[in-house]
């Protein structure tokens with residue numbers, strides 16, 4: 001796995017503030033917006049990570065951003081939204097598996 | 108007018124081209140002329156053009172995807188609500204916010220500016236950023252700017268909405 005991938009101060013504070021304010025407004029908003037906020041945080045985080053990542057990871061992160069953008073546009077279709085979330089979870093997990101050299105079947 | 112109403116869309120991607128102060132003033136004037144309950148003037152506006160302030164506002168507003176060149180915050184003045192002896196739960200108070208908001212967004216559209224409302228923000232954090240006193244509550248931020256050529260994050264409704272699908276004539280048919 002790659003070494004440190006620190007955010008700069010501006011990026012870290014942006015994310016921190018986004019998460020804290022999201023936690024508060026979620027109390028007044030529909031439950032499904034919780035997923036939206038977490039996805040937006042993930043989208044921003046992947047944007048920040050891109051600036052500090054290797055070229056190999058950059059493609060993956062760009063893909064994640066694109067997927068999230070499409071998903072947040074079509075939240076009205078709940079079933080499709082959940083299916084896309086599952087797919088995104090698979091994509092992220094698959095990336096981790098490959099990054100950690102776990103690909104291939106059981107030995 | 109109907110054409111303006113029909114073609115206004117929420118703009119969620121804006122360029123960094125500044126918004127002229129005179130244009131912002133036109134939008135503010137449109138807010139002033141919005142209908143309001145009992146003709147009580149319960150709203151106060153805070154207009155922002157400073158890029159640093161705008162950046163901080165965005166940070167405390169999870170619902171703000173745009174990076175606007177200007178913004179107007181519509182606040183309810185609860186001191187005025189008390190002065191006019193209006194019950195705090197009177198629906199007219201929030202309807203006033205809506206009428207002013209729509210007037211402003213249409214005015215912006217009429218002078219070729221894009222706009223987008225945001226209610227998903229932390230009131231307390233915004234209060235700190237804008238130095239808003241306790242008697243005012245910020246209700247909506249209207250982001251204003253020039254629409255980027257490649258927009259848009261449009262929230263697609265599940266069903267096609269027409270005025271006919273929203274309307275029943277004479278008595279509710281269900």
Ligand SMILES: Cc1cc2nc3c(=O)[nH]c(=O)nc-3n(C[C@H](O)[C@H](O)[C@H](O)COP(=O)(O)O)c2cc1C
Nearest residue numbers: 115116117118119170171172223224225226227262
């Ligand atoms: C009361 C209210 C609150 C809104 N809050 C937000 C918000 O926090 N963030 C956002 O991106 N859009 C917000 N919107 C914009 C709506 O999502 C938008 O009006 C709707 O999707 C229809 O799009 P249109 O106005 O372009 O037809 C809000 C609209 C209203 C009326």
